Amino acid sequence: MRKRNKPIPAPSNEDQGQHSSALVRGLQILRAFTPADTSLGNQELIERTGLPKATISRLTYTLVGLGYLLYDPLLGRYSIGPATVSLGYSGLSSSAVVYMAKPLMQTLAFETGVAVAMGMRDGLEMVYVSNCRPETPVTLRLNVGSRLPIWQTSMGLAYLAAMEEGLQGRVISQLIENNPDSRDKIRRAIDGGLESYAKHGYVASFGDWYSYINAVGVPFRPSDGSQLVAITCGGIKDLAPVEACISVFVPKLKSLLAELQNRLTGATLPPMGEQIAAMVQRD
Structure with missing residues (x-):
């Protein structure tokens, strides 16, 4: 790390x-x-x-x-x-979005064989607030609290794509100010992410952060007014080839968002089995 x-x-x-x-x-x-x-x-x-x-x-x-x-x-x-x-545990435990999403994310991790994560922005970085892994010996070893760059990851670019325009512009300016030598790379990455989200509803990062990692991400703005989050699905290239990311992971991520929104809107608790599984994963 x-x-x-x-x-x-x-x-x-x-x-x-x-x-x-x-x-x-x-x-x-x-x-x-x-x-x-x-x-x-x-x-x-x-x-x-x-x-x-x-x-x-x-x-x-x-x-x-x-x-x-x-x-x-x-x-x-x-x-x-x-x-x-x-303090950190209390913050995560009180988040309805994290709680409701956990079993859905774990199911998706099992189905795809790669990691599924949720993150929020902290300054010019993204921070993992939830992470689910498949039952495979090879997976990304990132955990709750791990930090990722915004402009090089699908999590950061997906989050950026759904930010309010004014705040989005300020964050982009700060990213360039803090990394002046990478100005053109940052601009291309962000423009590509914004275009992809506008056209297709998702953002991809294929080897942009680490050359051996592929991932796709989508933003999620809870209807209850909770903070914007981004959810990603990805892993090493052998387990997450580009074609699988686009044709398999993206549709499943969008279905996860729809189900999460339904559960939050209807205030419907996950099935008891999913609640127990989520608590086991959290512990």
């Missing part, structure tokens, strides 16, 4: 007056941790957040005291604490 190579962006000057600077910086520290990190030291936190050493020391002391971080005095390193885990 890749690690961030740029400091986590802080709110713009326009927004800073509306936020508590201490809270913003504390959250920057928590966001510096990725699923691949067992622990982080002060220097790594400084590099990932761009915050001064004194600020890191002061805020980590507070976060440890509140249980959001754990500190190992022997190693001099920090790890995610139980309060952070509890």
Whole structure:
């Protein structure tokens, strides 16, 4: 799993007056941790957040005291604490979309033999909020909390395609600003994704992120006003060839969206067997 190579962006000057600077910086520290990190030291936190050493020391002391971080005095390193885990778990558990989609996603993973994932945007990245794998020895080892680039993945491009036009434009500008050397690549990828979604109702990424991964994605905006999400289906090229992605995965993804919308609109609980299976997968 890749690690961030740029400091986590802080709110713009326009927004800073509306936020508590201490809270913003504390959250920057928590966001510096990725699923691949067992622990982080002060220097790594400084590099990932761009915050001064004194600020890191002061805020980590507070976060440890509140249980959001754990500190190992022997190693001099920090790890995610139980309060952070509890907060994240509460957020996912309270999401009707994640809960209702889980059994449908797991069924699709079994049917296609590849991974099915749901993600939301966090800044200029997508974050997995749910992930289902098939019962095969070879599959993508991404988990809840994994982060993906927006413009190189079907998840990010599908999400971008369904964003409000004004916000979409601002995110695209920020992506280009943060990656000026990739300006033309970003523009081509996004234009291709927007065109594909407008014409066909889905977005594809065939070897654009990693050369050996193919995936297709669709956005989903819940009718209950919940946050926009993107759902993808894909895997290594041997299991997810382009033809299968288009002719098999896409129709099944669209059927999943229709069923998910029906369940949310009708507030119909999944069958008990699916509820149990979803809880087992979540645990």
